[in-house]
Amino acid sequence: GKHRLTENIKQIILELIPNITTNTLHRLVTHAKSIQKRIPPWFKQQLNQNREWSPNEVVKFKDDLNEDQYGIWQTNSLLQLRVTSSGHGTPIGTPWPTNDWILEDEFTKVSTWGSRAPELHTPAIRGAQHETYPPSEGWLTSKNEPIKLTDLSIRRMTLMFTNRTGPPACQKRWDGILHSQIEWKKVWRTLQNTFSNPYDTKTWLRLVHRGLRLNSNDKATTDKKCRLCQTTRESHAHLLTCNRLNELRRLVLKLLNGLLLRRRRPPGALPGQDLQRGELLADPQLSGSGVRAAPHAARRRNASASQRDSVVIF
Structure with missing residues (x-):
């Protein structure tokens, strides 16, 4: 310039x-x-902007023999570093006074990588900023939020690149498979309930998003048939009606009934397989139904609340 x-x-x-x-x-x-x-x-x-130097910042400088060295600059002193084979710096010697130094002429900005380091060590030193690329600092997300490359993880990148402006693509896909308009607000509410934590609902979430690993989408598997019934192509839609899962469905419904919950059959629900009186729905949530507390349970909660409100403190 x-x-x-x-x-x-x-x-x-x-x-x-x-x-x-x-x-x-x-x-x-x-x-x-x-x-x-x-x-x-x-x-x-x-x-032409003046560079700013922060206390405890790692800097690069020239020693008396005109050789490149690294150090930690403190307010009025410089502590030399010995760089290990892992790239981390460890302090050596005694600090040098820097009161009469012109920092702009003596120091060069240094690029480091990560924030974790062994005890009494600096983060990994990459070299002078003008000699290394890409820099870890100085990046912005699409929302203008500052971020370091070393802070990126698979989870964070997934959240950054996920398009949250519209509904998930799985909704349209499921509507086409089941040939019905699913009440998706009820479906998404099932992922947050008082009976389970996020880990418990992980498989259910993957099923809704059509992200389970199945024979039909596993390139390493030649046999695409269902591993349970061995008669039908294994798919997310097939898991809803596979007859080998009927006993498991009966058990789940029995547990729900035991917890004072009951199921409401919606109009046009898919009939079950091998169950008496059409007892089984393909999936109560995906069919637009859900579970709700029995009326007598709601009355009991209301009565308890009334008793609490009627207490008088003298």
Whole structure:
């Protein structure tokens, strides 16, 4: 960003290419001066900003032998670091006073990686910022939130790149498979209930999002049939009606009935398989139904609340 005179440009080129011809030197000087003119003012201002130094910041500097060293700068002193084979720095020696130092001339910004380090060690040192890429700091998300590359994880990237402006794609897919308009608000409410935690509902969540690992979507498996009944192609829709799961469904319904819950059959629900009186629905939640507390349970809760409200403190 610094404006250089013609003689200064010639000197730099001759240092880099001592045997250059006069004509080539003249063309390079002309080209370099044209590049200088095209640099926008705002870019030059960014280059001329004064760098700020923070206490306990890792910096790069030159020692008395003009060799590159790393250190931790404190308010009025510099503590030299020995960089281990793992890239972490450990303090050595005694601090050097820096009261009369011009930090802008003595120090170079350093790029580190991560925040975890062994005890009495710095984070892993990558080198000078102008010599390393990509930098860990200085990034923004699509919502203009600052973030470090070392803080990225699969979970965080999934949340960042997930499109939350519309409903999940699985809703349209399930509506087409079951040929019905599912009450999706009720479906999503089943993922948060008082009987289970997020880990318990992990399989149910994957089923709703059509993310279970099945024979039909496993490229390493040649047999695409259901592992339970061995008669039908294994798919998410088939799991809702596979007759080998009937006993499990009976057990779940029995447990729900034992917890004073009852099931409401919606109109047009899918009939069950191998169960008497059409007892089984393909899935109460996916069919637009749900479970709700029995009326007498609600009355009991209301009565308890009334008793609490009627207590008088003297």
